[in-house]
Amino acid sequence: GKRSIRFGDFHKLPENTPQLDNNLAHSELITGIDLPARGFKDHYSYLKLRDRSSYSFALVSVASAFDIEDGLIKEARIALGGVAHKPWRIREAEEFLLNKTPERKHFETAAQILLHGAVGFEHNLFKIDLAKRAVVRNCLMALKPDTQRPGAKPSL
Template sequence: MNSFTYSRADAVATAVRETTADPVAKFIAGGTNLLDLMKENVERPGHLVDITRLPLHQIETLPEGGLRLGALMTNAQTAYHPEVERRYPLLSKTILAGATAQLRNMATDGGNLLQRTRCYYFYDTATPCNKREPGTGCSAVGGYNRIHAILGTSEHCIATHPSDMAVALAALKAVVNVTGPDGERSIELADFHRLPGDEPQYDNTLRPGELITSIDLPAQGFAEHYTYLKLRDRASYAFALVSVAVGLDMDGDTIREARIALGGVAHKPWRKPEAEALLHGQPATKENFRQVAEALVQGAKGYSSNTFKIELAKRAIVRALQLAVDMQQPSPAL
């Protein structure tokens, strides 16, 4: 690990000012991902700005009926918050499907969105990686790529985003609020994370110095028909090969509205509103579920070791939709 300096911010403006003034500075809160990256010499910040004492530790009801999650709420606090459990059980269940209890007690909601890929080559500084060192190449394209992306890839990167929580937030159409040197702005979650394109070193659309302050959930939480299906190599504490977050608004056996987000398959949580629309006003049948699964995965590209993910994703979508209709939840992680 490289040497670095450290300071503790007492206000959002102070934290933003410190990181804006120092191009090698990073915010740190729970540190559950950043510290690992520093130990592996993947991230080498020259200065850390501790934001844990900023007043971003609350969950508040919004005037229009939604919920605002403070960016420094831990994953555990959010998952077990009574209002989240009652109104947004999809988010609660999804958070509990990720990481260990110890990590959920430390990881923050804002930090969860910013965690970086778990691509083996990204972590291995002895191998070329465009995300770590732009222009060096992508070792995963021609290497062992079983866990890698099948959607939204480019010749420069086929890494996946590892977050479970972000998949549920995508299905819920959450909004990320940030503060930076140019003031405050809000970013729809669909626009927060990036596809790799020609610049895979950038995971999201944050500008230099910007800090996530909160995450807004809309009033519609799909509390009556939802599920999070996570397929992985072992039953607990593993990243998703494919995951599916589903929220349905139903009138009897008819689907009024459907939200479907996929994890483990792309550089960002994967949604296609035009595919979801195929279910609107339609009966909840397996035939209709298969149709939307085909549409969601259309254009998928497998590589040498991960082609199986294409069919796995289709089957997972159908299964998750049926679970949401029947309100049966997959077995919880151990």
């Protein structure tokens, strides 16, 4: 048979089954991914921070995308990777940005909201501050995605 799973429901937290990363049933197979026709074609970015270039796993990664009209953010998406068992989004952080100008001070507040209540352990406490700074940097990068192409000069 066929079934669809919303992306937000695909990954799961460990709870009582830490050996399971997702909500696929035994023997289920992903055969396709449907993306919405409306995208964030003008303002988007992905940033992956690693311990060393030889490691592929991110200490922290951030994906951000914005729809901006008349100088104001009309829609926002920010997701963190490498900080939780599943991609980390907090809708309140995205909602905070609505109808605000896309600037550092607003991205800093959104990062605070996104990581409010985050708890680290002795060996990874640094990730909370790293994630906040990565969110701000990535949101600024999303304002000019052309600067992220190979050979482009950053304009942050």
